Amino acid sequence: MKVLLDQDKCVASGQCVVAAEAVFDQRDEDGVALLLTDEPPDDQAGDVKQAAAVCPARAIRYTTD
Amino acid sequence: MARDARCPFDPPPPLHDLQQQAPLTRVRIWDGTEHWLVTRYEEQRELLADPRLSSDVHRAGYPRTAAASGTTRVGFILMDDPEHARLRRLVTAPFMIRRIRAMRPAVQRIVDELIDALLAGPKPVDLVEAFALPVPSLVICDLLGVPYADHDFFQANSKNLIRVSIPAQQRGEAVRNLHDYLAALLLKKAGQPGDDVLTRLARDVENGELTADDAAGIGVLLLVAGHETTANMIALGTLALLENPHQLDLLRNSDDPAMVSAAVEELLRYLNITHNGRRRVALEDIRIGETLIRAGEGVICPTDIGNRDPRAFDHPDDLDLGRDARHHTAFGFGVHQCLGQPLARMELQVVYSTLYRRIPTLRLATGVEDLPFKHDGAVYGVYELPVTW
Numbered sequence: 001m002k003v004l005l006d007q008d009k010c011v012a013s014g015q016c017v018v019a020a021e022a023v024f025d026q027r028d029e030d031g032v033a034l035l036l037t038d039e040p041p042d043d044q045a046g047d048v049k050q051a052a053a054v055c056p057a058r059a060i061r062y063t064t065d
Numbered sequence: 066m067a068r069d070a071r072c073p074f075d076p077p078p079p080l081h082d083l084q085q086q087a088p089l090t091r092v093r094i095w096d097g098t099e100h101w102l103v104t105r106y107e108e109q110r111e112l113l114a115d116p117r118l119s120s121d122v123h124r125a126g127y128p129r130t131a132a133a134s135g136t137t138r139v140g141f142i143l144m145d146d147p148e149h150a151r152l153r154r155l156v157t158a159p160f161m162i163r164r165i166r167a168m169r170p171a172v173q174r175i176v177d178e179l180i181d182a183l184l185a186g187p188k189p190v191d192l193v194e195a196f197a198l199p200v201p202s203l204v205i206c207d208l209l210g211v212p213y214a215d216h217d218f219f220q221a222n223s224k225n226l227i228r229v230s231i232p233a234q235q236r237g238e239a240v241r242n243l244h245d246y247l248a249a250l251l252l253k254k255a256g257q258p259g260d261d262v263l264t265r266l267a268r269d270v271e272n273g274e275l276t277a278d279d280a281a282g283i284g285v286l287l288l289v290a291g292h293e294t295t296a297n298m299i300a301l302g303t304l305a306l307l308e309n310p311h312q313l314d315l316l317r318n319s320d321d322p323a324m325v326s327a328a329v330e331e332l333l334r335y336l337n338i339t340h341n342g343r344r345r346v347a348l349e350d351i352r353i354g355e356t357l358i359r360a361g362e363g364v365i366c367p368t369d370i371g372n373r374d375p376r377a378f379d380h381p382d383d384l385d386l387g388r389d390a391r392h393h394t395a396f397g398f399g400v401h402q403c404l405g406q407p408l409a410r411m412e413l414q415v416v417y418s419t420l421y422r423r424i425p426t427l428r429l430a431t432g433v434e435d436l437p438f439k440h441d442g443a444v445y446g447v448y449e450l451p452v453t454w
Contacts, residue, residue, distance in 0.1 A: 026162060028158070028161075029158060
């Protein structure tokens with residue numbers, strides 16, 4: 001799985017961190033999402049999909065092989 | 066549109082009928098203007114996330130909730146990017162997940178102390194006054210740097226600010242009172258800085274990033290949204306649980322944080338207290354399914370009915386704390402989604418996992434039919450909730 005994050009779109013809701021803590025974090029100064037890894041292991045795929053589904057700004061996309 | 070008094074937790078029945086007919090329908094609102102009413106979940110999410118729809122209340126065609134809408138700037142809600150994003154990002158840091166988690170022990174202390182006071186005091190008692198309002202008010206005051214001693218003043222004005230049915234003049238007065246109050250506090254913060262959001266805003270004003278007027282507007286938004294909404298979720302959520310004792314037992318008997326978190330999401334979905342509908346106006350022609358929304362036409366998305374769409378949730382009219390309701394839109398959707406949602410969720414998790422365990426015999430001290438519901442506000446709830454134990 002490959003994850004793409006558009007930080008310009010992010011509204012810092014933090015929902016990606018709640019859904020997939022191993023993949024996303026937030027920038028200290030403004031809470032904008034950070035991608036910890038853009039190729040998370042397979043067992044994180046469900047969490048990433050959840051993160052993309054709840055992201056209000058639609059800033060997260062992913063591709064699967 | 067008012068909810069049916071016989072089903073105080075459900076969206077107005079006409080919305081249910083409209084949802085069955087079509088995803089979008091034309092409706093006429095209070096001022097005689099016609100707009101698109103979006104009643105299905107998927108279409109609501111699609112449109113609320115669409116940058117071709119504007120939140121700017123001053124644009125022609127915007128479906129206003131009342132004549133006074135948008136006469137004073139309250140934070141960044143009724144504006145578009147890039148101005149909206151610029152102002153919003155100035156205050157997103159305090160609502161980061163990590164910081165909200167760090168606040169949890171302090172919120173637990175506030176909740177425990179208020180329950181101690183409830184148990185030591187007389188009964189029956191109004192849960193709104195004695196618990197539901199103080200919890201989020203104490204928390205947001207601490208976060209913003211607002212003296213809690215002023216709570217009678219800001220709670221009374223907040224109540225009027227979100228009341229749609231009162232005269233425009235009275236609503237405008239409430240906004241001005243809060244605005245002047247926050248502006249004065251911000252001036253004080255410049256001289257006496259603290260570790261709080263108002264101090265940060267005061268610094269942004271000093272640095273020229275923010276006008277004093279916008280800083281006060283953001284302060285009003287955070288203060289009002291930070292306590293009114295959560296207070297209603299605490300009181301109305303408690304009522305919904307008392308009316309569904311099997312569901313209440315699940316919360317009372319579980320110490321699993323995942324169960325409590327799921328319960329909070331389900332109550333947010335089921336009650337959807339911001340029930341006036343998210344409002345937008347189209348900047349361009351937008352095709353959604355079979356429908357063409359033309360530039361300049363208004364769009365209203367009542368998320369209360371969207372969150373009861375059977376296409377998105379099985380048996381949507383059942384309160385089922387065990388379901389996965391995380392994709393609900395009770396906080397809205399798109400770039401305007403509630404900024405304070407991590408704080409609201411944490412407060413509700415602490416409250417729902419503590420109150421009913423510490424007062425296991427909590428019950429209504431009056432009939433549901435005698436409760437005054439907030440049909441006339443932008444935020445739904447109960448004005449009073451007399452309880453005993």
